[in-house]
Amino acid sequence: MSTLGTLQIETTNHCNGKCVFCPVPTMKRKRGFMDVDLFKKIINDAVEMQPQDVLLFLNGEPFLDRHLFDRIAFVNEKLPHSRVVLYSNGNLLTAEKARELAKLRVGAVNFSVNAVTEEGRQAIMGLPLEEAVENILRYRMLDPTVNIAASLVMDPAYVAGYESEEFKQFFTERGIMPRLFLPGNWAGKLRPTYQTRQVCCRPTSHMAVLWDGRVALCCFDVEGEVILGDLNNETIKGVWDGERFSHYRTKNAAGERKDLELCGTCTTI
Numbered sequence: 557m558s559t560l561g562t563l564q565i566e567t568t569n570h571c572n573g574k575c576v577f578c579p580v581p582t583m584k585r586k587r588g589f590m591d592v593d594l595f596k597k598i599i600n601d602a603v604e605m606q607p608q609d610v611l612l613f614l615n616g617e618p619f620l621d622r623h624l625f626d627r628i629a630f631v632n633e634k635l636p637h638s639r640v641v642l643y644s645n646g647n648l649l650t651a652e653k654a655r656e657l658a659k660l661r662v663g664a665v666n667f668s669v670n671a672v673t674e675e676g677r678q679a680i681m682g683l684p685l686e687e688a689v690e691n692i693l694r695y696r697m698l699d700p701t702v703n704i705a706a707s708l709v710m711d712p713a714y715v716a717g718y719e720s721e722e723f724k725q726f727f728t729e730r731g732i733m734p735r736l737f738l739p740g741n742w743a744g745k746l747r748p749t750y751q752t753r754q755v756c757c758r759p760t761s762h763m764a765v766l767w768d769g770r771v772a773l774c775c776f777d778v779e780g781e782v783i784l785g786d787l788n789n790e791t792i793k794g795v796w797d798g799e800r801f802s803h804y805r806t807k808n809a810a811g812e813r814k815d816l817e818l819c820g821t822c823t824t825i
Contacts, residue, residue, distance in 0.1 A: 566614030574682035639663030646688035
């Protein structure tokens, strides 16, 4: 039986960015914030599974969630051996929020930066660059133990080759790991279909929970088209061991992604 390595929870799908490489700006699914009691139920369920990582992010900006710090504290309490991971664009991580975050046990934070100029970041994300970089560097100083990365989506329409080298040098010199990605197609939602891998690791290690408690196929199922369970009335273990999850896991492992809804049109990254 596969082990749940990553539990990814969408505490909100609201976002302050308008990233051209992301399907969230055009998302048709209802927007909202996860109910606190539902979140606690999910984390209590997870105690049995002991995931290595708990990602409090899926499709949205976590620092829009007014309950975020309380949620992290609850994960720290109930899952002391799990690593809390956040993904953020960094623009809402004010000095006050950074101080609060630094008091909590957070294993890693990935900041989506994607540019080396103000003009470039406005074009690709609709957000200011200087504000985000200032917030990231402040948090780096407040919590020198947390693993911090800065990511750059290598979309040639917005990012020149020489800019990637500037990006890597800037963040490396400041103790922040640069991470470069090719743009994905979000299961065919944003770009033409092509596959880079025959087998994807997500069905065997990863669970993605939408803010309303439904379990989506994975983090690329932005609209929740393939629902594998509902944690409002099911347990994590019940969904993980369930027939639908097992079907996707078995077919994917056999190299038959092309026969699976969404998987057959996904790049994976």
